[in-house]
Amino acid sequence: MIGATDALIGFALMLGMMFLGVPVAAALFLVAALGAAVWLGMPMLMAFGGNSWSVLNDFTLTSIPLFILLGEILLRSGMADRMYESLSDWVSRWPGGLLHTNVLASGVFAAVSGSSVATAATIGSVALPAMASRGYAPRMALGSIAAGATLGILIPPSINMIIYGAMTNTSIGRLFLAGVAPGLLMMALFLGWIALASRLNPEICGVPAPTRPLGERLRRLSGLAPPIVIFAVVMGGIYAGWATPTEAAALGVLAAVALAALARRLSVTMLHQAFEATVRLSAMILLILVAAQFLNFVIGVMGVPQAMTRLVAAMAGSPLEALLLLTLFYLVIGCFLETLSMMVATIPVVFPIVVHFGIDPVWFGVFLVILMEVALITPPIGMNLYVVQGVRGEGPISDVIRGAAPFVLVMLAMVALLIALPQLALWLPDRVFG
Numbered sequence: 001m002i003g004a005t006d007a008l009i010g011f012a013l014m015l016g017m018m019f020l021g022v023p024v025a026a027a028l029f030l031v032a033a034l035g036a037a038v039w040l041g042m043p044m045l046m047a048f049g050g051n052s053w054s055v056l057n058d059f060t061l062t063s064i065p066l067f068i069l070l071g072e073i074l075l076r077s078g079m080a081d082r083m084y085e086s087l088s089d090w091v092s093r094w095p096g097g098l099l100h101t102n103v104l105a106s107g108v109f110a111a112v113s114g115s116s117v118a119t120a121a122t123i124g125s126v127a128l129p130a131m132a133s134r135g136y137a138p139r140m141a142l143g144s145i146a147a148g149a150t151l152g153i154l155i156p157p158s159i160n161m162i163i164y165g166a167m168t169n170t171s172i173g174r175l176f177l178a179g180v181a182p183g184l185l186m187m188a189l190f191l192g193w194i195a196l197a198s199r200l201n202p203e204i205c206g207v208p209a210p211t212r213p214l215g216e217r218l219r220r221l222s223g224l225a226p227p228i229v230i231f232a233v234v235m236g237g238i239y240a241g242w243a244t245p246t247e248a249a250a251l252g253v254l255a256a257v258a259l260a261a262l263a264r265r266l267s268v269t270m271l272h273q274a275f276e277a278t279v280r281l282s283a284m285i286l287l288i289l290v291a292a293q294f295l296n297f298v299i300g301v302m303g304v305p306q307a308m309t310r311l312v313a314a315m316a317g318s319p320l321e322a323l324l325l326l327t328l329f330y331l332v333i334g335c336f337l338e339t340l341s342m343m344v345a346t347i348p349v350v351f352p353i354v355v356h357f358g359i360d361p362v363w364f365g366v367f368l369v370i371l372m373e374v375a376l377i378t379p380p381i382g383m384n385l386y387v388v389q390g391v392r393g394e395g396p397i398s399d400v401i402r403g404a405a406p407f408v409l410v411m412l413a414m415v416a417l418l419i420a421l422p423q424l425a426l427w428l429p430d431r432v433f434g
Contacts, residue, residue, distance in 0.1 A: 103148040147408075226256070
């Protein structure tokens with residue numbers, strides 16, 4: 001069993017490499033390889049090939065490039081821009097202006113893509129140039145995009161909820177419905193924080209967008225039609241039983257292509273650009289996923305996650321104490337594990353604890369996903385931080401991290417609300433399914 005000191009040294013080494021500019025995937029792999037070579041021997045290091053194949057040879061992961069491609073088509077056909085502009089017409093005069101549009105657009109796009117990373121990449125590409133031209137504070141702009149994009153794994157369809165449901169034999173239909181109210185409430189809390197921060201420090205807001213006549217604003221609401229249609233196709237296919245989530249993602253891509261053709265925005269050049277961007281972003285995500293999964297495999301063999309979950313079970317005397325300890329546990333482990341790896345590594349050990357304390361598995365799925373949202377914007381492994389920074393292209397990543405930090409506190413407030421009021425998640429699935 002690895003000692004706590006050795007684990008901390010490995011964590012510090014990984015952090016150091018990332019701050020020195022070593023790519024995330026390389027830092028993850030180097031720490032995992034070093035741990036495997038020192039603690040488990042060279043044969044375990046040779047398991048990287050088989051581990052990588054098992055990670056990538058997963059039908060569910062096919063939905064990642066499909067959802068990214070869907071987002072790229074929406075972006076490059078101008079549909080994402082029109083959606084963003086339609087929303088900005090109605091909120092640009094709120095305290096915070098376009099910062100609200102970032103969160104709302106992320107929520108709408110999350111309901112189409114099911115992916116936080118795709119949401120961050122798409123909304124970031126649309127919003128950052130508009131906000132820079134109007135003089136918004138970079139940190140707040142970047143933080144609102146990174147945090148808003150986390151809604152992609154809470155508002156259905158959610159790839160992470162599908163994986164959780166498969167691993168715990170929990171109804172995916174119930175999980176999807178359970179994520180609706182918390183997702184909308186989380187969005188409202190983000191908007192509330194932006195309004196409060198803008199009141200306290202008006203300098204974070206740039207030049208207000210011009211107010212358009214009511215008739216024009218109503219006409220421009222047509223920009224919301226494409227994401228609504230695609231959401232209906234994706235979710236309708238899943239709930240009607242016509243398609244698996246991965247197949248529904250493919251249907252969403254076909255719908256996006258058809259809508260782009262109807263808008264006369266479909267061209268070989270546009271598709272080439274969308275495919276190229278999809279390959280680049282998918283390669284980055286999957287490389288990080290492979291490296292994170294290998295690190296997860298190594299520390300799993302060492303017994304680190306299992307030891308931590310056993311400690312939670314031993315220390316908890318009531319369901320509330322168990323949830324508080326699990327919250328702390330996931331906040332810590334989310335700092336150095338990718339969200340999918342975090343879920344795969346811990347659920348086999350954590351879920352029996354959940355069952356032991358009589359915690360509803362559907363409710364716990366929402367609870368876990370919110371904590372995974374926190375992990376998406378906490379360094380050093382917060383995926384959304386790196387995606388938004390990649391879209392930005394230049395400037396220190398510390399701007400993104402500092403901008404997202406207040407939203408982490410908002411998410412923790414949401415966790416507290418969910419613990420205090422479990423029906424926030426359970427009311428809708430109970431009404432629909434009984």
